[in-house]
Amino acid sequence: MSNQNPVFIPGPTNIPDRLRLAMQVQTQDHRAPDFIETFAPVLEDTKKVFGTTSGQVVTYPASGTGGWEAAVTNTLNPGDKVLVARYGVFSHRWIDLCQRHGLDVQVIDCPWGSGAPAEQFETALSKDNAHQIRAVLVTHNETATGVRSDISAVRRAIDTANHPAMLFVDCVSSLASMPFEFDEWGVDIAVSGSQKGFMLATGMAILCVSPKALAASATATLPRTFFDFRDMMQANASGGFPYTPPLQLIYGMRESLKMLFEEGLENVYARHTRLAEGVRRAVDAWGLQLVAEAPELYSDTVSAIYVPDGINSNALTDHAFNAYGMSFGIGLGQLDGKAFRIGHLGSLTDAMVLSGLSTIEMAMADLHYPINLGSGVAAAQDFYRKGSPDHAKAAA
Numbered sequence: 123m124s125n126q127n128p129v130f131i132p133g134p135t136n137i138p139d140r141l142r143l144a145m146q147v148q149t150q151d152h153r154a155p156d157f158i159e160t161f162a163p164v165l166e167d168t169k170k171v172f173g174t175t176s177g178q179v180v181t182y183p184a185s186g187t188g189g190w191e192a193a194v195t196n197t198l199n200p201g202d203k204v205l206v207a208r209y210g211v212f213s214h215r216w217i218d219l220c221q222r223h224g225l226d227v228q229v230i231d232c233p234w235g236s237g238a239p240a241e242q243f244e245t246a247l248s249k250d251n252a253h254q255i256r257a258v259l260v261t262h263n264e265t266a267t268g269v270r271s272d273i274s275a276v277r278r279a280i281d282t283a284n285h286p287a288m289l290f291v292d293c294v295s296s297l298a299s300m301p302f303e304f305d306e307w308g309v310d311i312a313v314s315g316s317q318k319g320f321m322l323a324t325g326m327a328i329l330c331v332s333p334k335a336l337a338a339s340a341t342a343t344l345p346r347t348f349f350d351f352r353d354m355m356q357a358n359a360s361g362g363f364p365y366t367p368p369l370q371l372i373y374g375m376r377e378s379l380k381m382l383f384e385e386g387l388e389n390v391y392a393r394h395t396r397l398a399e400g401v402r403r404a405v406d407a408w409g410l411q412l413v414a415e416a417p418e419l420y421s422d423t424v425s426a427i428y429v430p431d432g433i434n435s436n437a438l439t440d441h442a443f444n445a446y447g448m449s450f451g452i453g454l455g456q457l458d459g460k461a462f463r464i465g466h467l468g469s470l471t472d473a474m475v476l477s478g479l480s481t482i483e484m485a486m487a488d489l490h491y492p493i494n495l496g497s498g499v500a501a502a503q504d505f506y507r508k509g510s511p512d513h514a515k516a517a518a
């Protein structure tokens with residue numbers, strides 16, 4: 123029965139029945155006209171989620187990591203310089219990918235729990251008079267630490283330095299859960315995936331590409347075949363795909379977009395803020411600390427929570443799974459053993475989050491954490507009741 127429990131890992135996320143059913147389709151000829159009718163509107167509608175009219179959406183059968191590879195190999199040349207800050211495992215993995223592609227990676231190491239260092243970017247870019255830095259790479263939501271960075275501040279840093287570098291943003295764990303403004307923030311490539319905010323199975327990398335990045339892809343010389351924008355966009359122009367498309371995921375994506383628009387993107391974002399705030403109230407009531415350093419950095423999709431000194435957080439996540447059949451995120455990288463994570467993105471309601479909070483609370487009590495059983499749940503309940511539209515009516 124425990125496979126009925128929602129997961130509280132920050133991706134892959136819970137797949138609602140409606141999307142599971144939408145992905146249950148018989149094989150179809152992807153060269154038939156009805157595929158074209160399905161696929162083209164999906165690309166068009168996804169632009170609304172990225173917040174773009176000028177960008178172009180492309181998808182690949184891949185996880186988010188494939189999306190990073192597509193961004194880098196399509197636009198850069200061997201030895202090109204890129205500027206990246208490292209403040210968690212995901213920003214680190216992007217650096218690693220660039221290094222393995224033979225790029226010259228200028229890394230700014232930041233404390234884990236902090237976000238993209240706009241001022242340090244500005245300094246580095248201002249010093250680069252020869253404009254050797256081709257791109258600035260930023261992880262919007264660092265899933266390892268529960269930190270959301272201010273992308274508009276990074277844009278301002280690039281503009282203030284009067285620098286032509288492209289801006290690439292990893293929004294894998296933020297898109298479709300927190301606001302994203304591709305055009306307004308002047309993003310050149312945004313990389314996401316199917317298995318987080320879109321509530322789908324893993325397997326589709328979803329990117330948005332600006333005209334400037336597209337122009338760079340015409341002459342870039344890093345090797346690429348599978349991820350080549352040129353093949354993809356040429357095929358997409360007539361509604362097709364350069365190889366066999368992940369049909370089930372495209373059907374799922376069509377339904378996911380419908381769900382997001384029915385709820386309304388603003389309401390989706392507000393729901394994530396509310397869910398996250400309930401979790402934060404619980405953390406506070408337990409007397410524990412978030413890894414994120416300051417409220418303006420708090421992620422609405424994942425909270426990383428330090429466990430008390432001398433306790434191994436992996437024992438907690440193991441116990442929650444073994445005793446109660448519920449998955450929470452482990453501490454990654456520097457936070458291994460020191461923190462656990464509660465993913466609160468995608469298909470979740472107040473009631474579902476309360477089930478997660480009450481379960482992790484039981485697990486903490488079992489392992490003799492210095493918390494009061496029920497305190498976190500009560501704090502979240504108190505917050506969610508007040509946020510419920512019927513609460514005011516019932517109280518009147």
Ligand SMILES: *Cc1c(COP(=O)(O)O)cnc(C)c1O
Nearest residue numbers: 185186187212263265294295315
């Ligand atoms: C999940 C995630 C990724 C992508 O990981 P894949 O396993 O390749 O899909 C990339 N960046 C961030 C911030 C993520 O949360």
